[in-house]
Amino acid sequence: MGSFSSDIQVRFRDIDAMGHVNNAVYATYVEQARTEYFAEVLEEGLDAVPSVLASLELSYERPVLLEESVTVEITVPEMGRSSLPMKYEVLADGERAATAKSVQVFLDPETETPFPIPERFRERIAEFEGLEDAAGGQAH
Numbered sequence: 001m002g003s004f005s006s007d008i009q010v011r012f013r014d015i016d017a018m019g020h021v022n023n024a025v026y027a028t029y030v031e032q033a034r035t036e037y038f039a040e041v042l043e044e045g046l047d048a049v050p051s052v053l054a055s056l057e058l059s060y061e062r063p064v065l066l067e068e069s070v071t072v073e074i075t076v077p078e079m080g081r082s083s084l085p086m087k088y089e090v091l092a093d094g095e096r097a098a099t100a101k102s103v104q105v106f107l108d109p110e111t112e113t114p115f116p117i118p119e120r121f122r123e124r125i126a127e128f129e130g131l132e133d134a135a136g137g138q139a140h
């Protein structure tokens with residue numbers, strides 16, 4: 001299984017009145033990790049990855065403080081036809097602080113409608129994650 005992680009710099013502005021990272025900021029942390037995943041694993045700039053975020057679910061397990069060292073780990077458990085589910089663990093000083101799940105849907109750049117994940121992306125993700133890509137070969 002692939003192992004992707006992204007180090008996050010907690011900023012003073014991320015902290016709310018309770019002295020911990022505000023819930024909405026976690027979406028930005030996982031987005032930063034997601035865009036780095038695409039750059040590293042797909043080996044293309046975001047402008048070459050026509051897609052949208054279809055869903056995002058976050059679960060908070062313990063607060064994150066300003067001085068902590070934050071890392072987001074990502075795995076892709078499977079691939080759909082046009083959808084790419086991603087799972088995240090947000091670690092603070094090495095402890096799990098939150099988990100998240102998202103689904104990215106690939107689009108036809110012309111029509112901006114759902115489109116099969118391009119074969120070159122399927123291959124790179126399957127290789128990185130160690131997936132047997134059952135839907136491989138169906139995408140264009």
Ligand SMILES: CC(C)(COP(=O)(O)OP(=O)(O)OC[C@H]1O[C@@H](n2cnc3c(N)ncnc32)[C@H](O)[C@@H]1OP(=O)(O)O)[C@@H](O)C(=O)NCCC(=O)NCCSC(=O)c1cc(O)c2ccccc2c1O
Nearest residue numbers: 031034046049051052053054055080081082083103105114
């Ligand atoms: C997301 C939509 C394009 C779906 O359109 P539609 O409803 O017509 O889709 P289908 O029913 O045909 O299904 C296709 C495919 O998608 C899966 N799916 C659909 N909806 C969901 C959902 N809510 N949750 C999970 N999965 C969904 C469905 O199962 C099918 O999967 P297959 O594998 O079987 O093909 C449409 O609803 C839409 O356009 N929604 C609005 C999207 C949006 O505005 N998002 C926010 C802005 S985009 C964004 O924030 C963003 C974030 C990033 O981090 C990016 C990173 C890199 C690149 C781009 C990024 C980006 O744009």
